[in-house]
Amino acid sequence: MSERSMPRCWNRESKPHRFCPGCGHGLVLKALGMAIDELDLAGRTVFACDIGCSLLAWDFFTFPSLQTHHGRTTPVMVGLKRADPDQIAVAYMGDGGGYAIGLQHLISAALRDDPITVILVNNTVYAMTGGQMAPTTLPGQKTETSPFGRDVDATGIPVKGPEMLKAVVHPEAYLARGTVAQVLKLKKAIQKGLEAQMAGHFSFIEALSTCPTNWRTSASATWAFLEKEMGDYYKVAELMH
Amino acid sequence: MPQTARSEQRSFMTGNEVVARAALAAGAEYMFGYPITPQNEIMHYWRRLAPRYQRGFLQTEDELSAGFACLGAVLRGKIAFSATAGPGTVLFQEPLSMAEMMRLPVVVIVQQRGGPSTATVIYSQQEVTLTCFGGNGEGLRLVYSTSSHQELYDYTIKAFHQAWRYRFPTFVLGDGYQAKMREALFLYNPEDRGMGAVPARPLLGHKGSNGNGEPQLHLRNAFSVEEELAEILRKHLADFDEAAPYLEEHEFIGEPGANLLVVAHGIVGRAAREAVEELRREGKKVNFFRPLTLRPFPEKALQQALANSNRSMLVVESAQGQLGSLCRLASGHEALQRFDTFYRPGVGITTEEIREAVTL
Numbered sequence: 017m018s019e020r021s022m023p024r025c026w027n028r029e030s031k032p033h034r035f036c037p038g039c040g041h042g043l044v045l046k047a048l049g050m051a052i053d054e055l056d057l058a059g060r061t062v063f064a065c066d067i068g069c070s071l072l073a074w075d076f077f078t079f080p081s082l083q084t085h086h087g088r089t090t091p092v093m094v095g096l097k098r099a100d101p102d103q104i105a106v107a108y109m110g111d112g113g114g115y116a117i118g119l120q121h122l123i124s125a126a127l128r129d130d131p132i133t134v135i136l137v138n139n140t141v142y143a144m145t146g147g148q149m150a151p152t153t154l155p156g157q158k159t160e161t162s163p164f165g166r167d168v169d170a171t172g173i174p175v176k177g178p179e180m181l182k183a184v185v186h187p188e189a190y191l192a193r194g195t196v197a198q199v200l201k202l203k204k205a206i207q208k209g210l211e212a213q214m215a216g217h218f219s220f221i222e223a224l225s226t227c228p229t230n231w232r233t234s235a236s237a238t239w240a241f242l243e244k245e246m247g248d249y250y251k252v253a254e255l256m257h
Numbered sequence: 258m259p260q261t262a263r264s265e266q267r268s269f270m271t272g273n274e275v276v277a278r279a280a281l282a283a284g285a286e287y288m289f290g291y292p293i294t295p296q297n298e299i300m301h302y303w304r305r306l307a308p309r310y311q312r313g314f315l316q317t318e319d320e321l322s323a324g325f326a327c328l329g330a331v332l333r334g335k336i337a338f339s340a341t342a343g344p345g346t347v348l349f350q351e352p353l354s355m356a357e358m359m360r361l362p363v364v365v366i367v368q369q370r371g372g373p374s375t376a377t378v379i380y381s382q383q384e385v386t387l388t389c390f391g392g393n394g395e396g397l398r399l400v401y402s403t404s405s406h407q408e409l410y411d412y413t414i415k416a417f418h419q420a421w422r423y424r425f426p427t428f429v430l431g432d433g434y435q436a437k438m439r440e441a442l443f444l445y446n447p448e449d450r451g452m453g454a455v456p457a458r459p460l461l462g463h464k465g466s467n468g469n470g471e472p473q474l475h476l477r478n479a480f481s482v483e484e485e486l487a488e489i490l491r492k493h494l495a496d497f498d499e500a501a502p503y504l505e506e507h508e509f510i511g512e513p514g515a516n517l518l519v520v521a522h523g524i525v526g527r528a529a530r531e532a533v534e535e536l537r538r539e540g541k542k543v544n545f546f547r548p549l550t551l552r553p554f555p556e557k558a559l560q561q562a563l564a565n566s567n568r569s570m571l572v573v574e575s576a577q578g579q580l581g582s583l584c585r586l587a588s589g590h591e592a593l594q595r596f597d598t599f600y601r602p603g604v605g606i607t608t609e610e611i612r613e614a615v616t617l
């Protein structure tokens with residue numbers, strides 16, 4: 017990415033970033049950076065990342081940031097926000113972190129309408145640990161722990177996070193699913209999420225993303241999986257009341 | 258069902274594969290797991306091999322769930338296990354605490370990584386205190402610490418047997434180096450070595466539904482008065498003390514009249530043994546002691562070894578005194594002449610470094 021197309025709030029010193037070539041994490045963080053620039057929030061944003069490939073973003077921005085524990089980013093940000101409501105709290109995590117080990121925290125924060133913004137990167141696998149099945153792994157998809165393809169009879173169906181949270185959120189909370197295939201639309205969704213936080217409400221954005229390393233896919237196959245397989249199952253949408 | 262190993266099959270593989278093979282050979286029936294480096298491949302191998310031997314696997318939503326699911330399976334008489342590391346071992350403390358109180362023989366393999374917190378995924382010996390005493394109780398657990406792939410195989414099998422025989426939750430401590438490196442070992446069928454089946458039986462169920470022995474119909478782990486708890490604990494602690502002599506294991510090299518005892522466990526024990534053997538070949542009066550069980554700790558054996566070593570010891574470990582404090586506690590009432598330490602928390606230790614740390 018050229019110097020000029022980088023969001024202003026990106027920390028130049030930590031670029032080029034540490035994600036694999038073709039990884040979607042960088043695009044999600046670009047969308048977040050653009051949203052923060054546009055709302056001019058860099059001066060009061062705190063960014064927290066989970067353990068997962070998101071941890072590689074611990075020094076990604078100019079504003080303060082921290083690494084938490086796997087699955088615990090949401091409650092850390094809930095505490096920080098309650099301690100200082102003027103801060104804009106962004107919790108950034110993977111689908112394993114948010115939908116498996118951290119799911120009770122995600123649901124509880126949504127139930128309490130905690131004014132934080134959760135951004136969850138759906139890449140259908142546990143990437144950092146070498147490609148195991150995630151709650152988002154598609155039916156029949158092969159991973160290290162579903163080597164014969166995900167069997168939904170034995171392991172359940174892939175989770176649709178925003179749709180699930182819709183049942184429990186406050187009417188003015190913001191829920192959406194975006195994709196790194198449409199970065200500007202994703203930026204818009206994140207922007208609305210941050211605005212919901214400023215209005216005192218919970219917000220959650222799931223971003224469909226890529227992991228060529230664990231999918232073991234070429235550039236074109238990576239994009240096809242994102243747009244076709246994932247896009248068919250996970251609909252890009254805003255889920256409003 | 259196909260045999261899990263040909264008799265005395267010489268193999269060359271990673272420690273994680275060794276664990277999966279050992280669990281299969283021991284007759285483990287179900288693994289509940291959650292990914293964490295450096296144990297992931299235990300799960301991967303088990304997941305691939307399990308269907309061939311009609312064994313089960315479930316990837317749970319986290320380690321709390323994996324641990325409690327193991328307890329559920331154990332309650333119905335299934336030989337269940339898990340594998341974890343670091344922050345995962347922390348989360349295992351809650352189910353393990355219930356297992357201690359209700360005497361549920363769950364087995365957990367721990368491939369230690371650096372701590373505290375997420376730290377490194379590589380290596381450490383920092384999960385000694387956690388595995389021995391991590392619960393809100395009295396440490397009613399068995400903890401094995403292995404130093405080679407052969408031991409990893411032998412003691413993973415043994416862990417299932419001892420856990421069910423004595424009904425204490427059991428940890429097998431490896432580490433990231435053992436998990437990932439390849440080494441030669443013999444795989445075998447436990448039956449070929451005269452080991453019977455793991456004495457698993459249901460602990461909870463309907464009257465008469467379980468064949469061998471009546472299960473308890475009502476189990477609890479909450480008590481309303483102090484005396485009630487004290488009575489239960491007295492019994493558990495007495496059982497633990499009574500079993501200890503049958504459980505404790507160690508390795509000792511040396512003879513009376515030495516000047517120093519070098520103590521280490523796990524993979525560091527291997528480097529320490531080599532250092533001591535070299536020094537002994539040079540005529541130095543040094544003895545070597547390696548606890549194979551960290552809980553119960555081979556206390557009498559350590560005291561005997563100290564008596565043969567001028568009551569002087571050097572403790573070497575990749576942690577800041579976790580083995581050291583076990584040794585101090587176990588060394589008895591009589592004062593030590595020397596208590597030297599070589600602590601490298603989260604960092605590997607070589608034979609050369611240990612040689613240099615030995616001062617006579």
Ligand SMILES: Cc1ncc(C[n+]2csc(CCOP(=O)(O)OP(=O)(O)O)c2C)c(N)n1
Pocket residue numbers: 067068069070086109110111112113114137139141142143144145150291292293294320344345348375
């Ligand atoms: C308590 C605990 N359990 C397990 C782990 C190991 N761990 C590290 S990252 C990770 C999975 C990450 O997957 P995901 O959240 O989907 O993020 P991704 O890497 O795919 O972006 C796991 C299980 C841990 N760090 N802590």
Ligand code: SF4
Pocket residue numbers: 034035036037038039040041069139143144226227228229230
């Ligand atoms: S492993 Fe996958 S998610 Fe992680 S940095 Fe590489 S491509 Fe991205």
Ligand SMILES: [Mg+2]
Pocket residue numbers: 068110111112137138139140141142143150
């Ligand atoms: Mg993921």
